[in-house]
Amino acid sequence: MPTRTATPPLARRPAASAKSEQRIRDILRVGREVFAEKGFERATTTEIAQRLGISEATVFTYFRGKRELCVRVIGDWYDEIIATMEAGLPREQPVRAQLDFFIHTHMRLFLIQGTGLCALVLSEGRSKGQALGESFLPFQRRYTAPLMDLLARGQANGEVRADMPLRVLRPMVLGPMEHILWEAVAQAGKAIDIGATATALSAMLWSAIAAPDAELAVLRQLRADVSQALAQAGKR
Amino acid sequence: MPTRTATPPLARRPAASAKSEQRIRDILRVGREVFAEKGFERATTTEIAQRLGISEATVFTYFRGKRELCVRVIGDWYDEIIATMEAGLPREQPVRAQLDFFIHTHMRLFLIQGTGLCALVLSEGRSKGQALGESFLPFQRRYTAPLMDLLARGQANGEVRADMPLRVLRPMVLGPMEHILWEAVAQAGKAIDIGATATALSAMLWSAIAAPDAELAVLRQLRADVSQALAQAGKR
Amino acid sequence: MPTRTATPPLARRPAASAKSEQRIRDILRVGREVFAEKGFERATTTEIAQRLGISEATVFTYFRGKRELCVRVIGDWYDEIIATMEAGLPREQPVRAQLDFFIHTHMRLFLIQGTGLCALVLSEGRSKGQALGESFLPFQRRYTAPLMDLLARGQANGEVRADMPLRVLRPMVLGPMEHILWEAVAQAGKAIDIGATATALSAMLWSAIAAPDAELAVLRQLRADVSQALAQAGKR
Amino acid sequence: MPTRTATPPLARRPAASAKSEQRIRDILRVGREVFAEKGFERATTTEIAQRLGISEATVFTYFRGKRELCVRVIGDWYDEIIATMEAGLPREQPVRAQLDFFIHTHMRLFLIQGTGLCALVLSEGRSKGQALGESFLPFQRRYTAPLMDLLARGQANGEVRADMPLRVLRPMVLGPMEHILWEAVAQAGKAIDIGATATALSAMLWSAIAAPDAELAVLRQLRADVSQALAQAGKR
DNA sequence: CATGAATGAGACTTCATTCAT
């Protein structure tokens, strides 16, 4: 029976095509910039459109709204870093090496251009209300999955101390990095030596989470390996 | 957009009196609540006034604007936690005990009421945009001063490893706590055992930053050297 | 537990006062004009504000939104006509006379300035969706209550035919009036003689809904009464 | 706002061909659906295009704009019902039977599919604003022509009372039906028994408009006179 | 022909802020 019902405004999204996909990429790119710089509230669709030199209406042709755009921006960014992390993680090596990789990669990824987005996720990920909230938990979980996994494997094979639950180990690893990244953003300009910092961090963290015996054992093994390697090298 | 003039139309500030000071305290108290709950952008002067049952205009009688109020709110909060921290720190005890106190106190202070504010500081502290800006760095520095101090003393008397600069030790201490607090806020409701968590954290952290014994120290240095050398080699 | 929740925008309605009540009346008056002229969709808050020479924001200070304003406009109008109708209905007289009053009053009320609003109610009263719908059923019922009541009493005392349910009698009464009023609006300008039309309508309707015998009885009584009245009058 | 120019940028109208005529029919068909469901303002060209699986631009290839399309939709619908009515009317039978046919047919036509359109005509037919405007009066007149005709013939041959002008008889017939149809639409779902309702309506209406017999006629005239006299007296 | 794509114009709404009283 036909009666005037309030229909949710019909989507008018253009079909996938070379041109429209380029537009979407453009908007996502600039959207990422603006959201990263300004945060969700202070970012405006007007600015995003202006930076691209297009009409604001065009933005809404491709995205249902500001919120949806922002969710896509963050989702895409997560997809990127998740892919990078999973692709590079040296799962065949000792857990210690994997952690090292994780830390170096995390620092690098976030500093390169993700700091604003990181801030975005952190500050908007809350807000149970309606803006953004909740959408990112799955991403967050997927991103930290490799870390949780390697820690678990470390506990299983004795490399990582088993007297602390993962729930406590995780913040030990992620927390310091986030803190450093925040600082880096706050005092933008004063560049930090990512590599060195990551290495130092990794070393200290390992002291905290390694199985006491294991660390000694591993280090002794390292000394032996290096000695031998040197010896081998000397022969040539 | 109204460019900020050199001489802003300074609101008639009421003379200090018992009554007006009470007003100011009220506004600051409720302002703290609202900013903590909603964040800077989503908080409204309307709500602050309504919760107090006063007119919005009154808020502007005592504070030049929303931004100024928020800065005062955060400043006052910092003053409080700085005072609490400095008052309680057992400086005569071993550094290990002081760190323990710091961690427990920090967790407690932030969870009790400050989480929202913590979020506020973190997410608004940046914002190259314009709101709030770098107002909080001095506070942040004052707050972490006791921590930096105790770590330095620890390095001086041999309790804390001296092979890492304070710049790196600090995030090791603060980072995990922040991370845990974020989580606690994100999944509000699921209360965490602050005491237990703080104790666990403290123990692990100590493993990371305590001065190692001899063999370990040497071996760790070796590892660091090799790692660094490898990293350098990798760059070429 | 304080977490950023999405609060429905706080109402900022000024307290009741001579001035604000005048404003509210002004807005309702002009709102009534505009909604009546344009219908809900084509009416704009901009126009309402402009006609009053006030800022659009002021309108929203007193009414939560366009919809709420429109509902108030219609509600107030219903209140007026309901009051007028109930106040004048001569309940002590025969049902025939009451019907006559109802018809004359209805025509007069709607033509004076209600036609636009009548249209508004009719066309927006539908739309189950979200705009306006449903809000008016109670009003509609209250307005038609006196009519239903007098018809029922007529059926009870034998003045009105009892072989048709009220459900069918009601449209017989209201329908023709609505139709005439629509026409009057459509060809605005060509004024109609309300009184004469109402009288004619009333007469025909009575033929349709009177109890066959009753009509004859009543008419004969009328003739007798008039005769006697004339005779009385002639004596003076 | 784009003022309507004297020579509107007339869309390239495709030449008449089998294919393009099918297109036009499709658009009109779906346009009728959408306008009927949503009303003029809430209907969107987007939705019409989407339901047909064609581009929005195509709609504008065949129709100058939303308004023109709507006018065509309503016009076509009128043509249909006018044709149906004229084709079936049993002009050789007594007027009473013809009226019966008219009522039954009207109810059936409007309920089956036309209620939305009826609403559309009624609510958009007015609108001093600008949309749609007075385009439909001619249609309305053509549609009611058969009714007017049969009533006139009834008056001529003594079946219908001659003491009331057609101008008053017409709303007596059309009004109740419209009212019932409105209600039926408002409480969509609760289906009504069209046949029974139409029969009841027809019977009552006939009581109202049939030529009365002698005594009744005289008495009614008396009543009308007295009533009129009273009304006149009341004005002084 | 058909359409993908873009957009101008405008709608409603929110909120920090001012000022006369």
Place this chain on the structure above:
DNA sequence: AATGAATGAAGTCTCATTCAT
């Protein structure tokens, strides 16, 4: 000292309509 009242400025979003391909 307090506030009732008003508003400028801005923001998000919708939609009929155009035009190059």
